[in-house]
Each structure stands twice: as C-alpha cells, then as structure tokens.
Amino acid sequence: MLPTSHSYTPSSFQTIAIFAKQKPSETAHSADDIAHSLTQIADFLKETGRRVVFGTQTADRFHLDHYESMDLADIGELADVAIVVGGDGTMLGIARQLAPYNVPLIGINQGRLGFITDISLDDMMPLLQEMLSGKVSSEKRSLLQGTLERDGSVMHHTLAFNDVVLSRGSGSGMVELCVHVDGHYMYNQRSDGLIVATPTGSTAYSLSAGGPLLHPSLSGIVLVPIAPHALSNRPIVVPESSEIVIEVVGGRDSNVNFDMQSVARLQQGDRIIVKSSEHTITFLHPEGWSYYDTLREKLHWNEYPSVQGRLK
Structure with a gap:
C-alpha cells in the first residue's frame, strides 16, 4: 500500500508555488483570464502573510513580473505546496518534475472538472481558504520509472505518472512484443x-483501450494490450513491486512514450524496463473529497439520481 499521508495545519503552508498551463488552447480561458486568476490567487495568499513564488515559465508567459519567480528545482527545495492551474495534462507535467521533492499539489481546473485537477475556477477562492486552514483531504499516488535499453546501454530514462505506452508506427503493421x-x-x-x-x-x-479502473490507493500496475491479434490477450494487474521487461521482437517504426510526452523510436531487440518509482505524489483536495464523486462526474455515472436516492 502507499504510505499514509499526514495531517496539515495552517502553518504547513508558508511558501506556496503557483504554476499554470503554458499555452492556453483556443477553447479554454484566454491568457488574460488565466493571468487574472493567477493574480487573484497570489494576492489572496500574500494577504494571508504567505510567501508566493511563481514558476519562471509561468511568470514569463503571463507577464507576472511584479511577483517572485524561480525555476522548478529551486521551488522544489523551497515550497510547502504547489498550486497548479490548468488541466490534468498540466498537472502531470508538474507532478513528474516535483516528485523528487515531495511537494504536495493542489489542482485548479481551467475548464471542466479533471480527474486530478478537481477545483473549478469559480470555486477556487473559498476552497483555497478552507484548504490552507488545514481542511484538506490528502492522498498519495504512485509513479512509474521507465528505462529504454539498446544493446546493453541506457538510451532513455524517465518518470511516468499515468503510463508507459509502446505502440506501432502510424503506417506500419502490428508490433510483436515479448x-x-x-x-x-x-x-x-x-x-x-x-x-x-x-x-x-x-x-x-x-x-480507452478496455483496461480496468484501479482505485488510486491500490498497489498495482496494469498491463493493457492495444487491439491485440489474439482476443485471449487480456488486461492484467500485477503487483506494484513487479519489474516488467518488454522486448521488441518484430514490427517496424514502433515507439515508446511516457505520459504521451517523452517519445523514443524503437528498434528490434530494444528492451523497455518498467517498475514503480521510489517517489510518490501527494494531492491535496477539499475536505470531503471523494474519488467516487470524481468518477461519477467524469464518467457520467450520475444519470439516474433516483437510484442514488434509494441507496441513501
């Protein structure tokens, strides 16, 4: 099982880092809207006597020159908590980089509710006030570390919060893996x-590929084939302590990616070694937060409120 997280008090949050999505999409809030939200959060935190530090890229992107800014490594050493404004993708990127520093994360979503950025912009101020007073629900999440080996040499090594994915090339046939x-x-x-x-x-x-839902507190790693040739190849969950070695046996132009970000081209004979990382990520949620509420909202399990009423 993942380590038990500890309780938080107002004194737990003296230095707070803020990050935001670097390139707002056309359908999301504009850069000016995001800058306004960031300023609103920073000013509120400073009024409570806390030190506020923006990530350097965030400060540059949104022209927040009048606030203190630092690179991510310095923030990792200094911050008591980090607030991430964006979607789940933004949170994934920051989480991977802050994992070695054990900085807990609070996610504020620019648009629709996310699986890991669960506070809306409309609700952020009252909820942040409550959370920074110690009214938080905390949980730890596991990460994977992936290594690409070629002819006995390490070609690539990184962390993945969501997944490590081996896939065939866009114009090629199936890939064969051992x-x-x-x-x-x-x-x-x-x-x-x-x-x-x-x-x-x-x-x-x-x-999306037909794998099972695993509660975040479970200690396991799931392997899910993508459109397997043999229908008997089914998803399987192995212990979190497992070391998984995947060798490319056949197929052309295959690749491996880590959280859909870091991509490496594969050759026949390459080995991808995946196991749990020694690092974990702590998420902080509003008091009373429930993983099942998030699933119900995101997966539209709330279509039949009358059933919910009968179960109360």
Missing part, C-alpha cells in the same frame, strides 16, 4: 501496442 514479469516469461503479443499504467493512469489511455 513480456517478462519479475524474470518470468508471460507472453509474446502481436498488437497495436501495450500500455503499462499506474492506478492514476487507469482512467487515461488504459481505460
């Missing part, structure tokens, strides 16, 4: 690819 878990041969698989996901990532690409 998978071992903890040194035990599991299978050869011909498919469009393979997803190795954390419980957090079980609601991302893994879910």
